[in-house]
Amino acid sequence: MPAPERSTRDAYGQALIELAAADPSVVAVDGDVGSATRAARFSALHPRRVFNVGMAEQDMILTAAGLALGGKNVYVSSYASFLVGRGYEQIRSAVAIPALPVKIVGSHCGVTVGEDGASHQMLEDLALMRAFPDMTVLVPADYVSALGLLKNAVSSRGPVYIRLGRAPVPDVYADGDEGFVPGGGRVLREGTEVTVCCCGIMVSEALRAAEVLARQNISAEVIDCYSVSPLPAQIILDSVHRTGCCVTAEEHFARGGLGEAVASLVSGAYPVPVKPVAVFDKFGQSGSPAELQEYYGLTASQIVSSAVQAWTMRRR
Known part of the structure; x- marks a missing residue:
């Protein structure tokens, strides 16, 4: 039987x-959502290493920054729409500017949060976090x-943002x-005719799309760009040199x-057509994860369509 699907937040x-078993300095800052981020067991095992500040995201970030200044190895987590949205100024002033090694873990990202709707479906977090210098x-x-x-x-010496989702996804690794x-x-x-750069839930969709494209005699190379900043620049550039075109796929605006990160990279080093698969100019809405993926075009079929378009325009 296939293994059960697990979410990244799990x-x-x-x-x-x-x-925590290997490093006594590891602590967690929580916003009263430990069960939602699957951290309840850690809290039960190490109650003195969890700081629950309640639903106060700005205080969460400032607490995390203070603990980092005190020598703790800090992970701070909550729903991304509130942690990043409400805590943005504190992230900027107390974490990003002093370059503190705080791990900011945004949970419940993207439209696959599902029925909670637009208020909880964070689709701009990558843009906000990518804008900071030296933010991984x-x-x-x-x-x-x-x-x-x-x-x-x-082991990071600077700030890190890690984006996690609520919906179960197929295992890739x-x-x-x-x-x-x-x-x-x-x-x-590996492929020779179109590069597909993807991240998050769109990686498994890209692999399915590559199978369909192969049946259409289009050889797609699929790259999991799990590091959005900094990008795996050399891997991407080596690929587009071979293929001459690119599709990007993400559960984000x-x-x-x-x-935009990939387009900026290739335009400066080896300009090729880049076709994005993403959410365009609209917020999320309530629905099941599968329904919302289909509605917003975050599917293998949309990657196939964009890949065919990029392939017809490719640099030869």
Whole structure:
């Protein structure tokens, strides 16, 4: 039987438990949503290493910054729409400007939050976090990569934003794979005619799209760009040199996310057509994750359509 699907947020509590066993300085700052981010078990095991400040995201960030200044290795987590939205000024002033090694974990990102609707469906967090100098921005594709990125972020010397989702997603990587680092990416499928740069839930969609494109005699190379900032620049450029065109796919606004990051990279180094698959000029709404993915075009079929368009315009 296939393994049950797991969400990327499910990895958060497990990562904290494993990190705490090896590093007594690891602490968590929570906004009364420990169960929602699967950190309840960590809280039960290490009650003196969890600081629950209640539903006060600005205080959460300032508390995390203070703990980091005191030598703690800090993870702070809540719903991204509130943690990043309400806490933006504190993230800027207390974490980003002094470049503190605080790990900011935004949960419940994207339209696949589902029925909670637009107020909870954070679609601009990558744009906001990418704008900060020296802010590492990571978007895991599945439980395994989320666990690896959360654990490897512990050694970061600067601020890190890690984007997690609520909806279960297919496993892309095998359990035990922890080779995920800032600035990294993975070529999951080699190809010669179109590059597909993707992150988050769109990685599994891109792999399905590549199968369809192969049946149409279009060879797609799929790159998991789990590090959105810094980008896996050399991997992307090597690929577009071979293929001559690119599609980007992300569960985020088209403005400011992976698509614009990739377009900026290739336009300055090796200009090729770049077709984005993303959410265009509209907020989310209530619905099931599957319904919303279909409505906003965050599907393998949309990647196929965009890849065919890019392929017809490719640099030869």
